[in-house]
Amino acid sequence: MFNLKTVLPLAAALLLSVAGAHATVRTETGLTESAAGKSETYRLNVPTEKEIATTRIRLVVPAGVVISRFQVTPGFTRAVKKDASGLVTEVVWTGRVAPMEYARFFFQARNPAAGGEVVWKIYQTYSDGSVVAWDDTNPAEGPASRTTVK
Template sequence: MNRSNTLTALIAAAVLSAAPALAHAVVRTETGAAESMAGASETYRLNVPVEKDMATTEVRLVVPKGVSITRFQVTPGFVRTTKTDDAGLVTEVTWKGKIAPMEYARFFFQARNPAAAGDLSWSIYQKYADGSVVAWDGTDPQLPASKTAVK
């Protein structure tokens, strides 16, 4: 194999291996960053693409400890419910609605980051029309939890 073919094969392999990682449910800042500042008030977006040949009907987000959600942006076509702890802090958010195949939805919310630096791990559970759930929580290495580095 000549140098040009080797380079082409390496680039193709890199693109193909990165493709699944780009398509999973993730939490990022409003600007798309995977990091934020300790103690900062931040607008986050949960991006959920449909990866099956059927609609997503429910998305559940488990909020990392130390993150304090302060408000949500309205998402037309979805009903949002929350679970809170004894202190009234949001611990889980569920959006019910429909995201059709070949579509994605973004759910925006504002939150205050923990005062200390560290990594936040966002667990996301994507339910499909057939009742199956894809757990983006890291229990399966193919289904990583979304991470935010708080610096």
């Protein structure tokens, strides 16, 4: 018979390790929730999950999120796309993340003023030109990262 006190923590740890293997956006402290209107430091975590390098990461900025600045990420160049009002709508980092490695990209942003769910769409390009879409196009294989704004 299984001891629930032992099995449940192990199952939770396994789920967290599997969920953490995808490209994700979390607060600097690793949370998936934040306060409405709050200025927050976010981290985009991108692991290479293939036997070839990741060479490009594209983040689509959710509506209502206002990015104000980026932390320098050595070895990567960054390009931003802005809308007519000057707000950042997309960010592309170009560089190299070798197999069995991951990269973290930090940025500061203000959350939307109203509560709700913020969906971060991430597109990871590999050295062979293949793209993995972390955007819910296929939620079982490429779930989008989410932040609950309260």
